[in-house]
Amino acid sequence: MxxxxxxxxxxxxxxxxxxxxxxxxxxxxxxxxxxxxxxxxxxxxxxxxxxxxxxxxxxxxxxxxxxxxxxxxxxxxxxxxxxxxxxxxxxxxxxxxxxxxxxPILSTQTKISRANRMKKNMQTCGEISKKSSN
Known part of the structure; x- marks a missing residue:
């Protein structure tokens, strides 16, 4: 049980x-x-x-x-x-x-926009890291 x-x-x-x-x-x-x-x-x-x-x-x-x-x-x-x-x-x-x-309270659109900007920044950092290690 x-x-x-x-x-x-x-x-x-x-x-x-x-x-x-x-x-x-x-x-x-x-x-x-x-x-x-x-x-x-x-x-x-x-x-x-x-x-x-x-x-x-x-x-x-x-x-x-x-x-x-x-x-x-x-x-x-x-x-x-x-x-x-x-x-x-x-x-x-x-x-x-x-x-x-x-x-102010964060709107859904603001949250999405910030998340997308963060993803783009992470991708850019990853690309820079790959270039510098080559």
Whole structure:
């Protein structure tokens, strides 16, 4: 008899429930109400878009004193070294609107275009490498 795999849908069902201190849980309700600072824990059990973005931000950001909202994190976008969150000492609404405008979601066409450009660059590098080794 095959054991059924229980789908994890609630934070309490997660194997890391007792030890995790990530402020935004992929399984939690009301994720939109929480904020995250780059020096805080990130979920290690689940990989939704916002967790992927958090990991990119941790690698690139230099200002850990600025926070990110769920709406900021839950977007497929380019994460750069100059990316900065919101200032906790200033009103959030205007900062958030400006931030979302500056960091647009990547369109499908943009993703395809970047992938094609990358393939072309890889081919060019391969051709140069072959020529230099001859």
């Amino acid at each position: 095959v054991d059924e795999v229980k789908e994890i849908t609630k934070p309490e069902d997660c194997p890391k429930w007792d030890t995790c201190s990530a402020p935004i849980c992929p399984l939690g309700d009301n994720k939109q109400k929480y904020i995250w600072y780059p020096d805080e824990e990130i979920c290690s059990q689940h990989k939704p878009q916002f967790v992927k973005t958090q990991k990119k931000i941790v690698k690139k950001t230099k200002d850990i004193n600025k926070y990110f909202t769920f709406d900021m994190l839950n977007r497929d976008m380019v994460v750069t070294g100059g990316m900065v969150g919101l200032d906790p000492d200033k009103e959030e609404k205007n900062q958030l609107m400006r931030w979302l405008k500056i960091h």
